[in-house]
Amino acid sequence: MPGTFDVICKTILEKCNCMKHLFTLSLILSFLITQAQTSIKGELQDENGLAIEFANIALYNEADSSLVKVETSDENGSFQLQSIIPGDYYISATYVGLSDLRVSNIKLNIDQQLDLGVLSFSPMAVELTEATVTASRVMVESKADRMIFNVQGTINSVGSDAISLLRKAPGVLIDNNNNISVLGRSGVLIYVDGKQLPLTGDDLTIYLQNLPAEQIDRFEIITNPGAKYEAQGNAGIIDIRLKKDKSHGANGSISGTYSQGEYGRYNLSGSGNYRNKSLNIFGNASYGGHESFHNMDFISFQNGIQLEEKVRETFDRNYYNYRIGTDFFIAKNHTLGFIVRGGENNGERLTLDRISISPQDNPTEIDSILIANTTANNDRRQNTFNVNYRFDNRKGQSLNIDLDYGRYENKSLRFQPNIYYDAKEESVLSKDVNSFDTPTNIDIYTAKIDYERSVLSGKLSFGVKYSRVVSDNTFLVFDEINEESLQNDTLSNIFDYDESVYAGYINYNRSLGEKWSFSVGFRTEQTDATGDLRAFLPELQEDPVEINYLSWFPSAGLNWHLAEKHSFSLNYGKRINRQDYSVLNPFRYQLSKISYRRGNPFLRPEIVNNMELGYTFAQRYNFKLAYSKTDDQITRLIAPDKDDPLANFITWENLAEQTVISFNASIPVQITKWWNAYFNASASYLNNQADYGGGAVVDLQAYTYSIYQQHTFNLPAGIKGEVSGYYSGPGVWGGVFKYDSNWSLDLGLQRKFFKDRLNVRVSAADLFYETGWSGYSDFAGLYSAGNGWWDSRRVSVSLSYNLGNRNVKSRKRRTGLEEEAGRVGDDG
Numbered sequence: 001m002p003g004t005f006d007v008i009c010k011t012i013l014e015k016c017n018c019m020k021h022l023f024t025l026s027l028i029l030s031f032l033i034t035q036a037q038t039s040i041k042g043e044l045q046d047e048n049g050l051a052i053e054f055a056n057i058a059l060y061n062e063a064d065s066s067l068v069k070v071e072t073s074d075e076n077g078s079f080q081l082q083s084i085i086p087g088d089y090y091i092s093a094t095y096v097g098l099s100d101l102r103v104s105n106i107k108l109n110i111d112q113q114l115d116l117g118v119l120s121f122s123p124m125a126v127e128l129t130e131a132t133v134t135a136s137r138v139m140v141e142s143k144a145d146r147m148i149f150n151v152q153g154t155i156n157s158v159g160s161d162a163i164s165l166l167r168k169a170p171g172v173l174i175d176n177n178n179n180i181s182v183l184g185r186s187g188v189l190i191y192v193d194g195k196q197l198p199l200t201g202d203d204l205t206i207y208l209q210n211l212p213a214e215q216i217d218r219f220e221i222i223t224n225p226g227a228k229y230e231a232q233g234n235a236g237i238i239d240i241r242l243k244k245d246k247s248h249g250a251n252g253s254i255s256g257t258y259s260q261g262e263y264g265r266y267n268l269s270g271s272g273n274y275r276n277k278s279l280n281i282f283g284n285a286s287y288g289g290h291e292s293f294h295n296m297d298f299i300s301f302q303n304g305i306q307l308e309e310k311v312r313e314t315f316d317r318n319y320y321n322y323r324i325g326t327d328f329f330i331a332k333n334h335t336l337g338f339i340v341r342g343g344e345n346n347g348e349r350l351t352l353d354r355i356s357i358s359p360q361d362n363p364t365e366i367d368s369i370l371i372a373n374t375t376a377n378n379d380r381r382q383n384t385f386n387v388n389y390r391f392d393n394r395k396g397q398s399l400n401i402d403l404d405y406g407r408y409e410n411k412s413l414r415f416q417p418n419i420y421y422d423a424k425e426e427s428v429l430s431k432d433v434n435s436f437d438t439p440t441n442i443d444i445y446t447a448k449i450d451y452e453r454s455v456l457s458g459k460l461s462f463g464v465k466y467s468r469v470v471s472d473n474t475f476l477v478f479d480e481i482n483e484e485s486l487q488n489d490t491l492s493n494i495f496d497y498d499e500s501v502y503a504g505y506i507n508y509n510r511s512l513g514e515k516w517s518f519s520v521g522f523r524t525e526q527t528d529a530t531g532d533l534r535a536f537l538p539e540l541q542e543d544p545v546e547i548n549y550l551s552w553f554p555s556a557g558l559n560w561h562l563a564e565k566h567s568f569s570l571n572y573g574k575r576i577n578r579q580d581y582s583v584l585n586p587f588r589y590q591l592s593k594i595s596y597r598r599g600n601p602f603l604r605p606e607i608v609n610n611m612e613l614g615y616t617f618a619q620r621y622n623f624k625l626a627y628s629k630t631d632d633q634i635t636r637l638i639a640p641d642k643d644d645p646l647a648n649f650i651t652w653e654n655l656a657e658q659t660v661i662s663f664n665a666s667i668p669v670q671i672t673k674w675w676n677a678y679f680n681a682s683a684s685y686l687n688n689q690a691d692y693g694g695g696a697v698v699d700l701q702a703y704t705y706s707i708y709q710q711h712t713f714n715l716p717a718g719i720k721g722e723v724s725g726y727y728s729g730p731g732v733w734g735g736v737f738k739y740d741s742n743w744s745l746d747l748g749l750q751r752k753f754f755k756d757r758l759n760v761r762v763s764a765a766d767l768f769y770e771t772g773w774s775g776y777s778d779f780a781g782l783y784s785a786g787n788g789w790w791d792s793r794r795v796s797v798s799l800s801y802n803l804g805n806r807n808v809k810s811r812k813r814r815t816g817l818e819e820e821a822g823r824v825g826d827d828g
Contacts, residue, residue: 038082038084038085038086038108038110038111038112038113038511038513038514039080039081039082039084039113039114039511040059040080040081040084040089040091040106040108040114040116041078041079041080041081041113041114041115041116042078042079042091042115042116042117042118042119043076043077043078043079043117043118043119043394044057044073044077044078044079044093044095044101044119044120044121045077045118045119045120045121046098046120046121046123047120047121047122047123048277049277050276050277051073051076051077052073052077052095052098052121053073053074053076053077054072054073054095055072055073055077055079055093055094055095056070056072056093056094056095057070057071057072057073057079057081057091057092057093058070058091058092058093059081059084059089059090059091060089060090060091060092061087061088061089062087062088062089062090062104062105062106063088068084068089068564069081069084069619070619073093076392076394078394082511082517084108084514085514085561085564086108086109086110086112086514087107087108088105088106088107088108089106089108090102090103090104090105090106091103091106091116093119093121095121098121098122098123099121099122099123101119101120101121101122103116103119110513110514111513113457140170140666140668140678140680145222145224145225145226145557146220146221146222146223147170147171147220147221147223147622147666148218148219148220148221149168149169149170149218149219149220149221150217150218151165151213151216151217151218151219155720155721155722155748155749155750155761155763160212160213160765160796161208161209161210161211161212161213162208162209162211162213162216162240163178163205163208163209164213164765165213165216165219166180166208166219166238167726168708168724168726169219169221169238170221170664170666170680170682170708171183171221171223171662171664171680171682172221172238173704173706173728173731175733175734175737175739175773178204178205178208179636179733179734180235180238181235182221182223182235182236182238183223183235183624183626183628183660183662183664183682183684184628184660184661184662184684184685184686184704185234185235185236185608185610185628185630185660185662186234186235186633186635187233187234187235187577187606187608187634188233188234188235188236188237188238189230189232189233189236189237189238190204190208190237190238190240191237191238191239191240192239192240192242193239193240193241193242193339194239195384195386195404196230198406198408198442198444198469199408200580200582200583201580201582201583203380203408203410203440203582206317206345206347206378206380207345207380207382209290209317210288210290210317210319210321210343210345211240211321212257212267212269212286212288214255214257214267214269214286214798214800215242215243215269215271215284215286215321216240216241216242216243217241217242217243218241219238219239219240219241220237220238220239220241221236221237221238222236222237222238222239223235223236223610223612223624223626224236224555224571224572224573224610224612225237225555225573225575226507226519226521226555226557226573227505227506227507227521227522227523227553227554227555228450228461228463228505228507228521230465230503230525231503231523231525231551231553231574231575231576232575232576232577232578233575233577234575234576234577234606234608234610234628234630236575242284242323243271243284249274249275249276250272250273250274251272251273251274251802251803252270252271252272252273252802252803253270253271253272253800253801253802253803254268254269254270254800254801254803255267255268255269255270255798255799255800255801256268256269256798256799256800257796257797257798257799258796258797259794259795259796259797260794260795260796261292261791261792261793261794261795262292262293262791263291263292263293263314263791264289264291265288265289265290265291265292265794266288266289267286267287267288268286268287268288269284269285269286269287270284270285270286271283271284271285272284272803277329278328278329279326279327279328279329280326280327280329281325281326282324282325282326283322283323283324283325284322284323285320285321285322285323286319286320286321286322287319287320288318288319288320289316289317289318289319290315290316290317290318290319291314291315291316291317292314292315292790292791293312293313293314293315293790293791294313294315294788294789294790294791295310295311295312295313295788295789295790296309296310296311296313296786296787296788297309297310297311297786297787297788298311298784298785298786299784299785299786300648300782300783300784300785301360301782301783301784302640302645302648302781302782302783303640303645303646303781304359304360304361305357305358305359305360305645305646306356306357306358306359306360306363307355307356307357307594307646308355308356308358308363309353309354309355309356310352310353310354311351311352311353312351312352313349313350313351313352314349314350315347315348315349316347316348316349317345317346317347317348318345318346318347319343319344319345319346320343320344321341321342321343321344322341322342322343323339323340323341324339324340324341325337325338325339325340326338333391333392333393333394334389334390334391335388335389335390335392336387336388336389337386337387337388337389337390338385338386338387338388339384339385339386339388340383340384340385340386341382341383341384342381342382342383342384343381343382344379344380344381344382345378345379345380345381346378346379346380347377347378347380348375348376348377348378349374349375349376349378350373350374350375350376351373351374351375351376352373353370353371353372353373353374353591353592354369354370354371355369355370355371355372355592355594356369357369357370357646365423366423367423368420368421368422368423368429369420369421369422369423369425370418370419370420370421370592370593370594371417371418371419371421371425372416372417372418372419372591372592372593373416373417374414374415374416375414375415375416376412376413376414376415377412377413377414378410378411378412378413379409379410379411379412380408380409380410380411381407381408381409381410382406382407382408382409383406383407384404384405384406384407385404385405385406386402386403386404387402387403387404388400388401388402388403389401395454396452396453396454396459397452397453397454398450398451398452398453399449399450399451399452400448400449400450400451401448401449401450402446402447402448402449403446403447404444404445404446404447405443405444405445405446406442406443406444407441407442407443407444408440408441408442408444409439409440409441409442410439410440410441411439412436412437412438412439412440413435413436413437414435414436414438415433415434415435415436416433416434416435416436416590416592417431417432417433417434417480418431418432418433418434418592418593419431432479432593433479433480433481434477434478434479434480434488434590435477435478435480435485436475436476436477436478436590437474437476437478438473438474438475438476439473439474440471440472440473440474441471441472442469442470442471442472443469443470444467444468444469444470445466445467445468446465446466446467446468447465447466447467448463448464448465448466449463449464449465450462450463451463455508456510457510457511458508458509458510458511459508459509459510460506460507460508461506461507461508462504462505462506462507463504463505464503464504465501465502465503465504466500466501466502466503467500467501467503468498468499468500468501469497469498469499469581470496470497470498471496471497471498471581472494472496473494473495473496473497473581473585473587474494475491475492475493475494475495475585475587475589476492477491477492477590487536489535489536489537490537490540491587491588492536493533493534493535493536493540493585493587494533494534495531495532495533495534495581495584495585495587496530496531496532496534497529497530497531497532497581497584497585498529498530498532499527499528499529499530499547499578499581500527500528500529501525501526501527501528502525502526502528503523503524503525503526504523504524505521505522505523505524506521506522507519507520507521507522507555508520508521509557514561515560515561515562516558516559516560516561517558517559517561518556518557518558518559519555519556519557520554520555520556520557521554521555521556522552522553522554522555523552523553523554523555524550524551524552524553525550525551525553525576526549526550527547527548527549527550527551527578527605528547528548529546529547529548529578530544530545530546530547531544531545531547531581531584531585531601532544532545533545533585533586533601542601545584545601545602547579549605551576551607552574553573553574553575553576554572554573554574555571555572555573555574556571556572556573557569557570557571557572558570558571565617565618565619566615566616566617567615567616567619568613568614568615568616569612569613569614569615569616570611570612570613570614571610571611571612571614572609572610572611572612573609573610574607574608574609574610575607575608575610576605576606576607576608577605577606577608577634578605579603579604579605579634582599583599583600583603583634583652584599584600584601584603585598585599585601586598586599586600586601587599588649593647594641594644594646594647594648595647595648595649596647596649596650597649597650597651598649598650598651599651599652600651600652600653603634603652603653603654604632604654605632606630606631606632606633606634606654607630607631607632608628608629608630608631609628609629610626610627610628611626611627611628612624612625612626612627613625613626620668621665621666621667621668622665622666622667623663623664623665623666624663624664624665625661625662625663626660626661626662626663626664627659627660627661628658628659628660628661628662629657629658629659630655630657630658630659630660631656631657632654632655632656632657633654633655633657633658633688633735634652634653634654634655635652635653635654635655635658635688635734635735636650636651636652636733636734636735637650637651637652637653637734637735637736637779637780638650638736638737638777638779638782638784639651639696639779639780639782640780640781640782648782648784653690653692653735654690655688655689655690655698655735656689656690656691657689657690658686658687658688658689659686659687660684660685660686660687661684661685662682662683662684662685663682663683663684664680664681664682665679665680665681665682666678666679666680667679667680667681673714674713674714674715675711675712675713675714676711676712677709677710677711677712678709678710678711679707679708679709680707680708680709681705681706681707681708682705682706683703683704683705683706684703684704684705684731685701685702685703686700686701686702686703686704686731686732687700687701688700688701688732688735688736690735692780694780695780695781696779696780698735698736698779700732700735700736700738702730702731702732702738703729703731704728704729704730704731704732705728705729706726706727706728706729707726707727708724708725708726709724709725709726710722710723710724711723711724717751718751718752719749719750719751720749720750720751721747721748721749721750722746722747722748722749722750722763723745723746723747723748724745724746724748725743725744725745725746726743726744727741727742727743728741728742728743729741730775733775735779736777736778736779737775737776737777738775738776738777739773739774739775740773740774740775742770742771742772742773743768743770743771744765744766744768744770744771744792745766745767745768746763746764746765746766746767747763747764747767748761748762748763748764749761749762749763750762756802757801757802758799758800758801758802759798759799759800759801759802760797760798760799761796761797761798761799762795762796762797762798763795763796763798764794764795764796765792765793765794765795765796766792766793766794767793769789769792769793771789771790771792771793772787772788772789772790772792773787773788773789774786774787774788775787
């Protein structure tokens with residue numbers, strides 16, 4: 001294994017010689033930074049010496065017992081409270097099944113880094129039969145570098161999936177094509193448990209739709225990632241964290257959900273883990289079925305012709321997925337881990353597409369009607385493997401090594417007859433029948449090394465990463481003639497995409513006295529990619545597209561703790577959004593005989609500079625103002641075909657520039673003891689600019705806003721109620737599509753039984769059926785207006801049962817610390 005990493009590191013340095021300057025910068029920073037930080041740290045263990053993770057640690061003023069700061073212990077039981085004003089304090093720590101731990105008479109001096117060492121909990125004497133624990137997390141937490149959207153236990157998440165839950169996340173917007181943006185910026189990277197998900201477009205949508213809410217613990221939204229993270233993704237990262245029980249002993253749970261709208265859905269899930277001093281074994285699995293529909297109506301005008309289109313789509317999918325992992329605690333400071341993930345999705349889609357064609361100046365005189373009904377069968381499989389080694393001496397020094405391999409397979413077969421009828425749909429004018437065989441295979445290889453250590457009272461981190469993506473795409477088009485399939489070599493091709501990225505980074509952060517802290521980082525990435533289009537006819541063969549460039553990505557952050565309840569942050573980052581293989585291939589993907597989409601092999605990567613100013617009041621209310629300037633923004637456009645006056649197509653182009661100014665506010669409110677509320681509001685201004693010549697100009701400005709709120713009620717008889725909903729104002733999708741407002745209201749109830757082991761939840765989603773979309777685009781001589789709606793109004797029932805066999809005991813009370821932690825927004 002060391003030999004492999006030697007080769008990787010040598011290759012990276014050979015490909016990107018300038019990376020050696022990163023380490024020179026680390027030495028310069030080490031000598032420039034001389035101020036010390038004021039902090040308190042420690043390590044939590046139980047009576048057997050096992051690390052206690054995710055315990056609540058709260059720091060209080062000794063004089064008046066006012067809460068100063070709340071943190072949680074990490075997976076090693078370690079915690080650190082930073083940027084503390086000198087004074088007299090005490091610490092209270094709590095964990096399920098253990099007696100409260102209190103450390104008093106803490107005197108903190110200026111520039112002192114106080115290490116409390118190992119702190120041991122005592123077992124609780126209360127029997128399980130007498131009591132159980134009641135604890136909950138707030139819905140949204142604000143951390144130094146991310147916003148955390150907790151969905152586990154949220155009643156109205158019942159029967160939902162990942163993409164539906166993301167519609168409710170703070171600052172997140174999903175358009176009519178399921179493209180995701182954050183704070184008004186497109187280009188979001190999706191991670192699962194800290195690993196990038198390489199899927200895009202329809203593949204990403206289907207993956208998220210098949211990821212049930214019952215498996216999701218939280219979303220971590222990182223709008224301005226530091227140098228440690230990949231520079232890819234203009235709007236940052238959304239990391240989907242799946243549930244993982246880390247309690248000691250053997251634990252498990254099973255759950256089942258049924259949801260009914262116009263069609264039914266179901267999901268069965270199970271999870272379990274076993275943990276002791278030597279190892280942790282964990283896993284989960286899910287199986288489900290998903291039926292739904294998506295309807296769209298369009299009216300378009302181009303070249304003096306009116307096209308009135310009605311699309312009715314139905315979906316029927318079955319899926320399963322699993323995750324199995326093991327962590328070996330091979331020594332006190334050494335962990336070796338393995339994770340295997342896999343899944344398969346089999347689905348059928350039936351599309352009924354009817355297009356009426358008439359003169360624009362006399363739309364009642366229908367010339368002809370095109371019927372293009374499509375049957376599609378898709379089989380998607382994925383398998384990923386991870387090996388991880390971690391060293392952490394719990395004194396500020398750590399080394400992390402990751403090796404990953406992922407294989408994604410997509411088999412797709414489509415059958416599409418295009419039949420032209422007369423105005424009365426009585427006579428067939430012409431008929432073209434096509435079938436499509438379009439398999440795609442993606443292989444991903446990554447190797448990463450990250451190192452951290454304490455340097456001059458701060459934290460210095462640096463690392464290297466190599467990643468390679470190989471995508472094989474086959475596009476075979478067949479003409480069905482006299483019940484015989486003949487390959488159309490003019491429209492068929494094979495497109496191979498091979499991309500390697502060599503990266504290195506360095507980052508330094510520390511406190512400057514009592515009120516100030518900063519971070520600064522640099523990342524460099526060398527990108528080598530080749531897009532090779534292989535045609536079946538020599539005259540259609542094109543030269544491979546070579547992409548080679550070196551990019552630098554600085555990042556910096558400054559935090560100011562003005563007073564006990566007031567803190568400010570200022571962050572800057574430069575990022576990139578590379579062309580995805582799915583939008584590079586110029587293959588013509590036929591939606592109907594007069595509608596198609598095609599890629600653009602000449603797209604340039606987009607470069608963005610992001611600036612964010614944040615303010616936090618009372619460690620609870622969070623506000624963020626952001627500015628983003630993107631050059632060569634990759635955007636989705638709809639334009640008329642130059643050769644066929646009836647046809648239009650979807651493609652991707654670079655905008656000259658895009659400017660986004662956005663604001664976000666996150667406000668939790670405890671109205672009464674039994675009524676808690678959460679509000680999130682966001683607003684943005686967008687300015688798109690481009691000139692493609694020939695009158696194809698983009699000059700578009702738009703304001704948009706959205707409001708999300710959730711109210712939770714503790715009702716009699718142990719029932720918990722929830723009312724949630726959002727309102728999204730008008731805005732812009734892609735480069736030119738202006739959409740109208742939409743909104744949704746959800747209701748939910750929850751009741752627990754059998755000493756809280758059985759959890760029953762009932763929810764009703766989109767009660768007034770207002771989640772759908774509508775809008776229009778006007779670009780390059782094509783005006784198109786439309787609206788769409790889907791199976792969003794649903795009633796769902798979920799039952800989950802905890803099979804826990806924990807070797808800890810519980811209690812029936814919620815400590816004052818847990819209540820405070822819930823109010824200030826830290827993980828309970």
